Amino acid sequence: MQDIRIELREDKREKPQDMSKVKFGKTFSDHMFLMNYDSQKGWHDARIVPHGPIPMDPGAMVFHYAQEIFEGMKAYRTESGAIQFFRPFENIRRMARSGERVSMPAMDEDMFMEALKKLVEVDKEWVPSEEGTSLYIRPFMIATDVGLGVHASDSYLFCILTCPVGSYYPEGINPIKILIEDQDVRAVRGGTGYAKCGGNYAASIRASVRAGKKGFSQVLWLDGVERKYVEEVGAMNIMFKIDGKIYTPELNGSVLPGVTRKSSIELLKDWGYEVIEKLISVDELVEAAKAGKLEEVWGTGTAAVVTPVGWLTYKDETFEVEGGKIGEVTQKLYDGLTGIQWGKVEDTRDWIVTI
Amino acid sequence: MQDIRIELREDKREKPQDMSKVKFGKTFSDHMFLMNYDSQKGWHDARIVPHGPIPMDPGAMVFHYAQEIFEGMKAYRTESGAIQFFRPFENIRRMARSGERVSMPAMDEDMFMEALKKLVEVDKEWVPSEEGTSLYIRPFMIATDVGLGVHASDSYLFCILTCPVGSYYPEGINPIKILIEDQDVRAVRGGTGYAKCGGNYAASIRASVRAGKKGFSQVLWLDGVERKYVEEVGAMNIMFKIDGKIYTPELNGSVLPGVTRKSSIELLKDWGYEVIEKLISVDELVEAAKAGKLEEVWGTGTAAVVTPVGWLTYKDETFEVEGGKIGEVTQKLYDGLTGIQWGKVEDTRDWIVTI
Ligand SMILES: Cc1ncc(COP(=O)(O)O)c(C=O)c1O
Ligand SMILES: Cc1ncc(COP(=O)(O)O)c(C=O)c1O
Numbered sequence: 036m037q038d039i040r041i042e043l044r045e046d047k048r049e050k051p052q053d054m055s056k057v058k059f060g061k062t063f064s065d066h067m068f069l070m071n072y073d074s075q076k077g078w079h080d081a082r083i084v085p086h087g088p089i090p091m092d093p094g095a096m097v098f099h100y101a102q103e104i105f106e107g108m109k110a111y112r113t114e115s116g117a118i119q120f121f122r123p124f125e126n127i128r129r130m131a132r133s134g135e136r137v138s139m140p141a142m143d144e145d146m147f148m149e150a151l152k153k154l155v156e157v158d159k160e161w162v163p164s165e166e167g168t169s170l171y172i173r174p175f176m177i178a179t180d181v182g183l184g185v186h187a188s189d190s191y192l193f194c195i196l197t198c199p200v201g202s203y204y205p206e207g208i209n210p211i212k213i214l215i216e217d218q219d220v221r222a223v224r225g226g227t228g229y230a231k232c233g234g235n236y237a238a239s240i241r242a243s244v245r246a247g248k249k250g251f252s253q254v255l256w257l258d259g260v261e262r263k264y265v266e267e268v269g270a271m272n273i274m275f276k277i278d279g280k281i282y283t284p285e286l287n288g289s290v291l292p293g294v295t296r297k298s299s300i301e302l303l304k305d306w307g308y309e310v311i312e313k314l315i316s317v318d319e320l321v322e323a324a325k326a327g328k329l330e331e332v333w334g335t336g337t338a339a340v341v342t343p344v345g346w347l348t349y350k351d352e353t354f355e356v357e358g359g360k361i362g363e364v365t366q367k368l369y370d371g372l373t374g375i376q377w378g379k380v381e382d383t384r385d386w387i388v389t390i
Numbered sequence: 391m392q393d394i395r396i397e398l399r400e401d402k403r404e405k406p407q408d409m410s411k412v413k414f415g416k417t418f419s420d421h422m423f424l425m426n427y428d429s430q431k432g433w434h435d436a437r438i439v440p441h442g443p444i445p446m447d448p449g450a451m452v453f454h455y456a457q458e459i460f461e462g463m464k465a466y467r468t469e470s471g472a473i474q475f476f477r478p479f480e481n482i483r484r485m486a487r488s489g490e491r492v493s494m495p496a497m498d499e500d501m502f503m504e505a506l507k508k509l510v511e512v513d514k515e516w517v518p519s520e521e522g523t524s525l526y527i528r529p530f531m532i533a534t535d536v537g538l539g540v541h542a543s544d545s546y547l548f549c550i551l552t553c554p555v556g557s558y559y560p561e562g563i564n565p566i567k568i569l570i571e572d573q574d575v576r577a578v579r580g581g582t583g584y585a586k587c588g589g590n591y592a593a594s595i596r597a598s599v600r601a602g603k604k605g606f607s608q609v610l611w612l613d614g615v616e617r618k619y620v621e622e623v624g625a626m627n628i629m630f631k632i633d634g635k636i637y638t639p640e641l642n643g644s645v646l647p648g649v650t651r652k653s654s655i656e657l658l659k660d661w662g663y664e665v666i667e668k669l670i671s672v673d674e675l676v677e678a679a680k681a682g683k684l685e686e687v688w689g690t691g692t693a694a695v696v697t698p699v700g701w702l703t704y705k706d707e708t709f710e711v712e713g714g715k716i717g718e719v720t721q722k723l724y725d726g727l728t729g730i731q732w733g734k735v736e737d738t739r740d741w742i743v744t745i
Contacts, residue, residue, distance in 0.1 A: 060449070060538025067448060090443040093422060093549050094415070098532055101456035101588025102595065107538075138595045173538055177453055183415025183462075183528055183553060185625060187595050194448055198538060220580030223614040225573065227593045233456025234589015238582045240457065240493045240542050259578040260615050270540060 036146050037081050039068075039153050044085035054165045054201045059338065061198070064161035064170070068154045068195040071179075072140055078193075081150065083157055086196065094181040096188045102178035103233040104133040107270075107337050108294075110155045110170040110197075110390075112162045113378030118155060118170075120388045121376045123148060125294040130174060133230035138187040139176055147174070152390050154195055159390075167202025169376075171338070203339040208369065210345025210359050211252035213268060213332075215317060216242045217350065221266070221289075223259030228266075228289030235291075243269055251348065253334075257317065258289060264314045271334030271342060272296035275320065276364050278328040285312040295335035295372065298386065302371050308364070317349055324354035331362030340376075341369040391501050392436050394423075394508050399440035409520045409556045414693065416553070419516035419525070423509045423550040426534075427495050433548075436505065438512055441551065449536040451543045457533035458588040459488040462625075462692050463649075465510045465525040465552075465745075467517045468733030473510060473525075475743045476731045478503060480649040485529060488585035493542040494531055502529070507745050509550055514745075522557025524731075526693070558694040563724065565700025565714055566607035568623060568687075570672060571597045572705065576621070576644075578614030583621075583644030590646075598624055606703065608689075612672065613644060619669045626689030626697060627651035630675065631719055633683040640667040650690035650727065653741070657726050663719070672704055679709035686717030695731075696724040 044065050051057045067086045072078050097103050106126045110118050127148065131141035155162065155170060162170040173196045178188030219242040222228025222235050239256075246254045255273060258264040266284055267273055272293040274283045281303055286292050303310050323329040324347070332344035345359035356362075374380030375387065399420050406412045422441045427433050452458050461481045465473050482503065486496035510517065510525065517525040528551045533543030574597040577583025577590050594611075601609045610628060613619040621639055622628055627648040629638045636658055641647050658665050678684040679702070687699035700714035711717075729735030730742065 058537075058539075061536070063449060086448070088445040089448050091446045092443055093441070093551055094418060094528075097453065097588075098458060099460050099528070099530060099588060100591035100595070101458060102592050103453060103456060105454050136596060137592045138599055171538065173449075173454070175454060181416070182413075183526070183551075184413075185591050185595070185598070187599050196448055196538075218580065220578055223575055223578040223581065225575030225614060225617070226578065226581075227589070232589070232592055233452075233454060234582070234587070234592050236455035236540050237457050237492045237587055237589050240455070240540070241491060243540070244493055244542050259580060262580070 036143070036149060037078070039150065040082040041157065042082065042084045043157070050161060051199060054163050054168045054199065055205045057199060057201045059200055060171060064158040064197040064199065066154060066157050068150045070142070070150070070193045071190065072193065073190040078142060078146065081146070083154055092181045094183060096178035096180045096182070099183065100178070100185055101233045101237070102137055102139060102188055103175065104130060104137060104139060105173060105175035105231055105233070106130045108172045109337060109376070110162055110172060111376050111378070112164045117378070118159060118162050118390045119378060120151065122294055122298065122386045123151060123388050125297065126174070129231065129292065133232055134176065136227055136230040137232050139178070139191060142193060148388070150195060154197065156390055158197060161197065161199050163199045169200055171198045171200045173198070208343060208361055210343040210361055212250060212346040212348065213253050213255050213344050214246040214249065214251040215265065215347065215349040216246070216254040216256055217262060218242065220259040221256045224288040226259070226289065229286065229291060231291060239269060255347070263316050265317060265320065266290045268334045270338060271336035273332070273334050274299065275315065275329065276331035276362065277323045278330070281308050281310045281364070282315055283310070283312055284315055287314070293335055295337055295340060298372060299335050299341070299368055301384070302368065320347070321349065321354070329354065329356055331365050332356045333365040333368070340372050341365055391498070391504060392434070394505065395437040396512065397437065397439045398512070405516060406554060409518050409523045409554065410560045412554060412556045414555055415526060419513040419552045419554065421509060421512050423505045425497070425505070425548045426545065427548065428545040433497060433501065436501070438509055447536045449538060451533035451535045451537070454538065455533070455540055456588045456592070457492055457494060457543055458530065459485060459492060459494060460528060460530035460586055460588070461485045463527045464692060465517055465527060466731050466733070467519045472733070473514060473517050473745045474733060475506065477649055477653065477741045478506060478743050480652065481529070484586065484647065488587055489531065491582055491585040492587050494533070494546060497548060503743070505550060509552065511745055513552060516552065516554050518554045524555055526553045526555045528553070563698060563716055565698040565711070565716055567605060567701040567703070568608050568610050568699050569601040569604065569606040570620065570702065570704040571601070571609040571611055572617060573597065575614040576611045579643040581614070581644065584641065584646060586646060594624060610702070618671050620672060620675065621645045623689045625693060626691035628687070628689050629654065630670065630684065631686035631717065632678045633685070636663050636665045636719070637670055638665070638667055639670055642669070648690055650692055650695060653727060654690050654723055656739070657723065675702065676704065676709070684709065684711055686720050687711045688720040688723070695727050696720055
């Protein structure tokens, strides 16, 4: 493994006084990790440097052809003051799979883990300790070849940023309103939906803005082929409790394989629930809702962990779920996952990596 | 219209000695145009400055969510030494449509045109005059808000770069080999295919690399829904002459509406050809090829103008077109378009804007 050169900043930044006022992903820690790749040297020049601007050539591939991928994960501070990661190798491996889709190189897994550990250690004072807070970690990679011909870049910059983040729901978890999007498409089988690459998100912004103006928190995407099967929400996977069983869209290539999704399925199964991964049509959901069998709906994702959905709107019809209140399984899952993440519940599955 | 501040560079760069050795989009002129947008000030600070690196915050939206669009156009030097653009407002308007899809603001058309003119004028010595050469122009816009939450950025940077480019085919136009891609999908209806945004290109790289290794110049994309209808080639639209008539895929939302495509259709119709825009299935093409009726195939795009396709491969079958030679209509179209672009043929359609 390569050594990581560390250059500490002299002018330490001020840390947030009140974590409840910190906006998601807007406050950055003192340092960032950088590493370069090119086909000749491979990965090289691993370094932790003061967080700050990067000089970029305006002809760099990333600005024109969006050859860029990212990850989202967190470091949690436990009651004893220790700092831990939740299933970091899931993110590391997903980033490699994302890279494969858009012809970008993977980083060595151990090097990646070492970079995460070192960076969080250097900025350990930035890992907050208030209830529900954490250090959000954003690894990303961009194509840096300069040239306007469309091609796979030969050179890349890998970077890790970190942000202290408050509890996603400072006022407690309240169910959200979701609009099933029937115009714009986010991703399609054969495309890049399963990869965490920038283009998927650019494609999603217009519908989110439109839905936001109508009072919805997020949109629920439909598949791009038949516009019939539900896929996922903005930055969360989606789960339904129908007539006692748990359903979630199968990973068919256009849905992001969420780490929280995977972990939720494992926990739910351990707890004895039947969990079914399959294509789920809007019609099925509407039918279940009308028959009073749509018992719970929630989203899963690193940022908010588990988010109850209280209202689902399709075309002009709105279905209320559980009287707009958080359901039993949703709450249990939230407690189960956050319990492990913050070290309040014993980790019996080897999900935790401590620093 | 706002004034453009001009800051000339002192250390003028050396211009290419031999245009036939210049690689596409790798050599940049002395200056670039920059302009900023934010919702408070609108578009502001139009400036022409020395071409060079731009300091970017690593948390800028463009690196994570690919909120980025671009255009590709050219300035041509005529025999008299004048410099002219080919249908620049087509590019200006397409960029506005691209922006709408990914929630980015449009620039005032006249301001955009003024920026193009001024920038090319400042770097007029960079517009080459050798046969078939031109100044490639790359306007692009990137989201510069700093923050890791997915949202429509509030601030943007608009930039225009220019590159002297050689004749795309210094050894004369030779028909290329194209692979019909049946695995990866570039774009789908409802998605961003009709927009010139980075994500479409990132999605296309893997298939292009794979095809390149097998000896193909480009891939021909199929529609993302049925994987049955041909759409377009890497950076070109596609046209077929079948049994005397010209066919090209209709603009159904996932195909880029090329300026060269539009101009070709207009010229061909003026010349008396029947041009049909419709969904074209691979099966139809295979059938026509087998019946000896696939008379010509060519791509259209700003970079290479018109490119004859000599061989089309689908799954493991290859169809030769016109004995692998350039066809009559292809040649006529190439001559017609380039004639107008370089000012050798009279512009009777108001396509030319001179500086
Ligand atoms: C599109 C999308 N779906 C789902 C998720 C949830 O994935 P994870 O649980 O790994 O955070 C995310 C966020 O990471 C996402 O961006
Ligand atoms: C995907 C794609 N299709 C088609 C074209 C051709 O368009 P135009 O003729 O406007 O250059 C381009 C290039 O600009 C392109 O990138």
